[in-house]
Amino acid sequence: MPFDSSSFGIIALAAYKPDWDLFRAQLLSIQAQTHANFECLISADGGHAEVQEFVTREMNGDQRFKVLGFPDRLGFYGNFERVLQHVPEDAEWVALSDQDDSWYPAKIETLLPHLHDVSLVAGQARVVRRPGNDVVADSTHRKDVSLGSLIAQNQVTGSLCLFRRDLLDLALPFPRFAAVTQVHDHWLAVCAKATGGALVVDDILQDYVQHAANVLGEVEARKSLFKSFEHLIALSRKYQGSASPLAVLKTANGMSFGWRRVMADSLRQRVKVTSPEFEAGISPFQSSHGWVQTSKALILGLRRGDIAFSCFLEFLAGFPMELVRCGRSPWPSTWKSESTLLNKFRLKLSRKTVSNDRKKGLSVDTSSKAPAGGSITIVLPGFSKYPIGGYKVVYTYANHLAERGYQVTLIHALLLWGAKRREVDVRRPMASLVSSFRPRQKPHWFQLDGRINVYTLPYLMPMMLPKTDFLVATEVQTAHVVNSAARRQKIPASYFIQHYEDWSAAPEFIDKTWKLPLRKVVIAPWLQEHMHSLGEECDLVPNGIDPEEFPAGPPLSERRFDICAMISDVPWKRADLVVEVINSFVERDSRVRAITFGTGTRPSGLHPDVVFIKNPSKEDIRYAYQSSKLYLCASDGEGWHLPPAEAMSSGCAVVSTDIGGVRAYAENGALFSAVGDAEGLRNNIDRLLNDLHFAQTLASRGLADMRENSPSKAAQKFEAVITNVR
Incomplete structure (x- = not known):
């Protein structure tokens, strides 16, 4: 099939109570196409006589424009399906048209040659707001993506696409799903991508006109999260008859997994010969999808930029009801189900x-x-x-x-x-x-x-x-x-x-x-x-430290390390201050030994002679405490800081910034300096390292305090409070 200037095709236009000025501009832009071998079938979803009269008058009797009238109204999805069912067998290509845009003269001529290689091709549009003719966006920025990413998020706008006539043999009749996400162009694009291929090109081919009566549109698609939630509530009332939490969850599932599931299942039934690409694309979204496949498809699409963050959030919102639908409730299978969903x-x-x-x-x-x-x-x-x-x-x-x-x-x-x-x-x-x-x-x-x-x-x-x-x-x-x-x-x-x-x-x-x-x-x-x-x-209910988990180590005089500290990338825990203070001692006296640990990477500025344990085990942490004379805390604030308490339970003296989360339990076992005061921390460490007898006295008092409140006592009190038992 040549797909050249001689190729005959159909432009399928769905109309419903059109704005007559915008409708006129749309029809004239179609009439002015440089590729003239077409018929424009206009399906009037109500008001047939008015549309027929308008088209006859404005097109000056151009026989290429034909109006189809029907007694029942189907909505835009059904109306596009109905007009496509009237596409004649001798047509080689089909283009879709809205009733309120403006095509550029070479649109069909630009897209048509691509049908040699793919079943469907789509371009871009300049987005214009009416009235005012304001340019909202220079391009719709649609992308050419994989089948899986296309199912997850549509990249094909119907009015911007052209496809081979034989695609309708697969696509008709349209699958049905009662949700706003049920759209004709998404289904056609997925059908094409799954079989003969689909392509999105960068050519700007028309003005995509946004106005108050749009059914769908670019401006409406760019909502804030708050507006998106309001939209979800409105759709829940429309499709579920309620805005209850359950109804909202069901609507969210329909907007995400639901419509994609219908498309994937329909393709599974209709496509007889498949390929690895086909299986990889539809498997994450079909009824029997596995969560590993689905998660990989969504995360990979998000990372590549093929799936927008807002679309990713839609799937996130639909997740709980999808678990229920799949029979994989987040709650245990041994829990007994009750009468309502x-x-x-x-x-x-x-x-x-x-x-x-x-x-x-x-x-x-x-x-x-x-x-x-x-x-x-x-x-x-x-x-x-x-x-x-x-x-x-x-x-x-x-x-x-x-x-x-x-x-x-x-x-x-x-x-x-x-x-x-x-x-x-x-x-x-x-x-x-x-x-x-x-x-x-x-x-x-x-x-x-x-x-x-x-x-x-x-x-x-x-x-x-x-x-x-x-x-x-x-x-x-x-x-x-x-x-x-x-x-x-x-x-x-x-x-x-x-x-x-x-x-x-x-x-x-x-x-x-x-x-x-x-x-x-x-x-x-x-x-x-x-x-x-x-x-x-x-x-x-103060915390308790388990003496079996953190037993007292040897006397301070027998300990290998002088200073121990935890290093965290949480800003208020002040890793910078810990590094500064420890470095100052190691650089001043090579005999000073320090050991540190944390879940992050080793700080780049930490002195190379300082030991750092990444992702330490319990045994590693216990060794660090029991091998050190004192523990250093430089935090700006803590609730009830566990590491200094664990160190005290292990027999360390503590040097800390003066914060409530340490003073709560360490009045007798620590020396304090002002928050952020590196010099004050250094002075207190100097005092303890130079007076080991005082350091041992401090450590012994701290150890005794830690033994006063055991974890079992704390847990018993916690139990009594939360169960309202006095």
């Missing part, structure tokens, strides 16, 4: 007892009656692959509660209902989706009791929390979702506060969460003082 997210906990092997962390299921303690659900702000002090405390308490007979569930979610972060981090949704593809993962750095249920979700709303007896929030961003869920379930809830988390949220937001009707639990006196300043009551 909503309760697939809130399944009742099965009642288990656990063998001794399970207590050791092995997977052994034994069903029996529920323990007397009931169930406790604890919400954390995302999953961490690396040790975090606050998480360690929560996990320790979770183990205690499980040992006491409570049925404990830990839920990690990065994106949380009611959260209000100080800064928008665009990496967070991506990290959330990636982590949620392993919904049952457990931290490798902490041994959780095998009876504890652990889940990681992409995001969390109040209605998604399972039915439970007690709820616990563990961070500022988790407070609102826990408070709302507690109200819904009419159960007691607590707020475990380990810091004033102003790096995560603005102070006003933090203070509002501290005033929520939750039972507050704080870990340090300085947090208690701030709570009282807000007129709120709270329970003080």
